[in-house]
Amino acid sequence: MTFPVGLNRVLEPAGVLPQAAWRLDARAEIGADEVRIRVERLNLDAASFRQLATKHGGDGAAVRAEVLEIIGTRGKMHNPVTGSGGMLIGVVDEVGPESPLPVKAGDRVATLVSLTLTPLAISDGLAGWDGMGEQVPAAGHAILFGRSVVAVLPEDLAPELALAVFDVCGAPALTDRIVRSYAGAAQPVTVAVLGGAGKSGSLALTAARLAGARTVGVVVSDAERETLTAAGLADHVAVADARDPVAVSSAVVAALGAPATVTVVCVDVPGCEHGAILATASGGTVIFFSMATSFPAAALGAEGLAADVTMLVGNGYVPGHAEFALDVVRRTPAVRALFESRIAAH
Amino acid sequence: MTFPVGLNRVLEPAGVLPQAAWRLDARAEIGADEVRIRVERLNLDAASFRQLATKHGGDGAAVRAEVLEIIGTRGKMHNPVTGSGGMLIGVVDEVGPESPLPVKAGDRVATLVSLTLTPLAISDGLAGWDGMGEQVPAAGHAILFGRSVVAVLPEDLAPELALAVFDVCGAPALTDRIVRSYAGAAQPVTVAVLGGAGKSGSLALTAARLAGARTVGVVVSDAERETLTAAGLADHVAVADARDPVAVSSAVVAALGAPATVTVVCVDVPGCEHGAILATASGGTVIFFSMATSFPAAALGAEGLAADVTMLVGNGYVPGHAEFALDVVRRTPAVRALFESRIAAH
Numbered sequence: 001m002t003f004p005v006g007l008n009r010v011l012e013p014a015g016v017l018p019q020a021a022w023r024l025d026a027r028a029e030i031g032a033d034e035v036r037i038r039v040e041r042l043n044l045d046a047a048s049f050r051q052l053a054t055k056h057g058g059d060g061a062a063v064r065a066e067v068l069e070i071i072g073t074r075g076k077m078h079n080p081v082t083g084s085g086g087m088l089i090g091v092v093d094e095v096g097p098e099s100p101l102p103v104k105a106g107d108r109v110a111t112l113v114s115l116t117l118t119p120l121a122i123s124d125g126l127a128g129w130d131g132m133g134e135q136v137p138a139a140g141h142a143i144l145f146g147r148s149v150v151a152v153l154p155e156d157l158a159p160e161l162a163l164a165v166f167d168v169c170g171a172p173a174l175t176d177r178i179v180r181s182y183a184g185a186a187q188p189v190t191v192a193v194l195g196g197a198g199k200s201g202s203l204a205l206t207a208a209r210l211a212g213a214r215t216v217g218v219v220v221s222d223a224e225r226e227t228l229t230a231a232g233l234a235d236h237v238a239v240a241d242a243r244d245p246v247a248v249s250s251a252v253v254a255a256l257g258a259p260a261t262v263t264v265v266c267v268d269v270p271g272c273e274h275g276a277i278l279a280t281a282s283g284g285t286v287i288f289f290s291m292a293t294s295f296p297a298a299a300l301g302a303e304g305l306a307a308d309v310t311m312l313v314g315n316g317y318v319p320g321h322a323e324f325a326l327d328v329v330r331r332t333p334a335v336r337a338l339f340e341s342r343i344a345a346h
Numbered sequence: 347m348t349f350p351v352g353l354n355r356v357l358e359p360a361g362v363l364p365q366a367a368w369r370l371d372a373r374a375e376i377g378a379d380e381v382r383i384r385v386e387r388l389n390l391d392a393a394s395f396r397q398l399a400t401k402h403g404g405d406g407a408a409v410r411a412e413v414l415e416i417i418g419t420r421g422k423m424h425n426p427v428t429g430s431g432g433m434l435i436g437v438v439d440e441v442g443p444e445s446p447l448p449v450k451a452g453d454r455v456a457t458l459v460s461l462t463l464t465p466l467a468i469s470d471g472l473a474g475w476d477g478m479g480e481q482v483p484a485a486g487h488a489i490l491f492g493r494s495v496v497a498v499l500p501e502d503l504a505p506e507l508a509l510a511v512f513d514v515c516g517a518p519a520l521t522d523r524i525v526r527s528y529a530g531a532a533q534p535v536t537v538a539v540l541g542g543a544g545k546s547g548s549l550a551l552t553a554a555r556l557a558g559a560r561t562v563g564v565v566v567s568d569a570e571r572e573t574l575t576a577a578g579l580a581d582h583v584a585v586a587d588a589r590d591p592v593a594v595s596s597a598v599v600a601a602l603g604a605p606a607t608v609t610v611v612c613v614d615v616p617g618c619e620h621g622a623i624l625a626t627a628s629g630g631t632v633i634f635f636s637m638a639t640s641f642p643a644a645a646l647g648a649e650g651l652a653a654d655v656t657m658l659v660g661n662g663y664v665p666g667h668a669e670f671a672l673d674v675v676r677r678t679p680a681v682r683a684l685f686e687s688r689i690a691a692h
Contacts, residue, residue, distance in 0.1 A: 003624060005651055015592050017620060019650055113650055147652040246361050249349060274363060278349060293641045295659060303662035304365055304459055305351055306493040311659035313641060316649035
C-alpha cells in the first residue's frame with residue numbers, strides 16, 4: 001500500500017512528507033493519480049509576504065527575485081523563514097487516470113492545500129508582478145496529489161467571495177456534521193458559536209441553523225452584536241469576553257436556558273478553552289477552530305471541571321466542504337452580504 | 347442556574363474559576379453540594395516539589411515552611427512558580443445532601459482533580475513530613491465541589507497500584523467509548539496505540555481489545571517491543587519512531603493490513619500528529635492523549651493530508667473512568683504485572 005500524499009515528489013530529505021521536505025520534484029509529467037494545474041495566480045500567505053517585503057525594504061523587484069529563487073530552489077513556494085505558503089488559482093490542464101479529485105481539464109480551480117506542499121514551477125519569471133502585493137499573477141504549472149483538496153470556482157459568485165468562503169469552509173461543514181450527529185436526541189439541539197460575527201463564526205452559525213439547531217452567537221462588542229443582530233443569522237446574540245469562563249458560560253445559559261449541545265470556538269485569541277467547556281452540556285461537543293487553542297488547556301480544563309464533553313480539533317478538511325460552504329452562502333443572503341461587505345472594506 | 351464548580355469558594359480575584367484564583371476559601375463548613383475530606387497525605391506534583399527543593403538547596407524544614415505558607419496564604423496547594431499542585435488521599439468526613447459524587451462518609455479516597463483548585467487547610471503543621479520528598483503525611487481538611495472527580499481506593503489493590511492506574515484512567519475509558527462507537531461498522535474495528543508499552547498506552551491497548559478491536563502497539567525500541575510482546579497485550583507489536591509519519595503509518599498498515607479505525611497517541615514527545623493522522627483510516631478517529639500535542643500541527647496536518655478523520659482532544663474525564671480502569675487491570679493480569687513492575691522499579 002502506498003499513501004497518495006506525494007511521497008514520490010519528495011527529493012530531499014527522503015522519506016518525509018511534502019510539507020516537511022526541503023525540496024520537491026516539480027516536473028510537469030504527472031503520475032496516474034496526479035493532476036496538473038496551469039497556474040494563473042498565486043495568493044501568498046500574508047505572513048510570508050510581510051516578511052519578504054520587510055526584509056527587502058519594500059523593493060518589489062528584490063521581493064520578486066526572492067520568490068522566484070525560493071520556488072526554483074525548493075520546487076514549491078515555501079517561505080523558509082515563516083514556514084508558510086499560500087494558495088493558487090489556475091485551470092486544470094491534465095488529470096491522471098487514477099485521480100480521485102472531482103475536477104476535469106478546463107475547470108478553473110483554487111487549491112485548498114498549502115503551497116508549502118504543492119510542487120510548483122514558474123515559466124514567466126513573474127513578469128506580470130511588481131512584487132508589491134500578495135496577489136501574484138503567474139504562469140507555470142503546479143501538481144496536485146491523489147489526496148489533495150481543490151475546489152472549482154463557481155460561475156455565479158465573484159472569485160473574491162468564493163475564495164473568502166473557501167478559506168473557512170471547514171467550519172460550516174464540520175458544524176453541520178456534528179449537529180446532525182445529535183439528531184434524534186431527547187432535547188432539541190442548541191449551538192453556541194464564540195466569535196459568531198466573524199467569517200468562520202457566521203458560517204458556523206448559519207450551518208447550525210440550517211441543520212435545525214437553535215443558536216446563540218457570542219460576540220465581544222456591542223458593535224459586533226449590532227452587526228450580527230441586524231444580519232439575523234442567530235436566534236440569540238450575546239456579548240461576553242470569550243476568555244472569561246464564567247461570563248461566557250453565563251451568557252450562553254441565559255440565552256439558551258441551559259448549556260449548549262455544541263459549542264464552536266471561532267475566536268482567534270488564547271484562553272477560550274475553559275469558557276467553551278463550561279458553556280457546553282454534559283454529553284455535548286466543543287469544536288475548536290481557533291489556531292490559538294491550547295491543547296493542554298483544553299485537556300486539563302475539561303478534567304478539572306469534570307466535564308464529560310467531546311472536544312474536537314477542528315479539522316479543516318471534510319469531504320465536500322467547499323461546495324457545502326458555497327451552498328450555505330447561496331441559501332443565506334444575509335451571510336453573503338456579510339462576506340461581501342468585508343471584501344468591499346479591504 | 348449556577349455552575350457547581352466551586353465559584354462560591356473563590357475569594358480573589360472574584361468571578362474566576364478556582365484554578366485561576368489567587369486565594370480560595372478553605373472553611374470547613376460545606377455547602378449542600380460539597381464534600382469534606384479528612385486529609386491523610388498530599389502527593390505534591392513532581393515539578394512543584396523539584397522547584398521548592400532546588401530553591402531551598404535541599405533544606406527540608408524550609409521546604410515544609412514554604413508549603414505551609416502557600417497553603418495558608420492561598421487556601422490551596424498551588425505552587426505560584428510552577429503553577430502545579432498534585433493530589434491527595436484522605437477519608438470522606440461529610441457529604442452534603444446534594445452532592446452528586448459517588449462517595450459516603452468513611453470511604454478512603456483519592457482526589458483526581460488537581461490540588462491547584464482544591465480548598466485545603468492543614469492543622470498539624472505538617473509535623474510528620476521532613477520536607478525531603480513528594481509524599482507529604484498531613485492532617486487537615488479539603489473540600490470537593492459538586493463537579494469534581496474522586497475515586498474510592500479499592501481494598502483489593504495496593505494504594506500505589508491504584509494511584510498509578512488513576513493517573514491515566516481517562517485513556518482506557520475514552521478508548522473503550524470510541525471503539526464501541528464503531529461497533530456495527532462493516533469492517534472489524536482496529537486500533538493502533540502509539541506508545542503502547544507505557545502506562546496509558548498499555549491500558550488503552552487492553553481496553554481496545556476488551557472492547558473487541560484488533561490492535562497494534564507501536565513502540566520506539568526493541569526493548570519495549572519485547573516487553574509488550576511478552577505481556578501479550580496487543581495482537582501486533584511494531585517498532586517505529588512516532589515522529590516519522592511515513593514510518594509509523596507504514597508500520598500500522600503492515601500490521602493491520604490497512605490504516606487503523608482508531609489511533610491513540612500516548613507518546614509524550616512533540617511531532618506525532620502527522621503520523622497518527624496518516625495511520626488512521628478515512629472516517630476513523632485519532633485520540634490525542636499526549637500533552638505534547640500541538641493543536642495547529644494536528645489541525646493543519648489533517649487539512650494538508652486531506653484526511654477525513656475525527657481528532658479528539660483526550661479529555662481525562664469520562665464518567666466512571668477510575669472504576670473502569672481498575673476493572674481493566676483486575677481482568678488483565680499481564681497489564682497489572684506491567685504496572686507492578688514499574689512501581690517496584692521506582
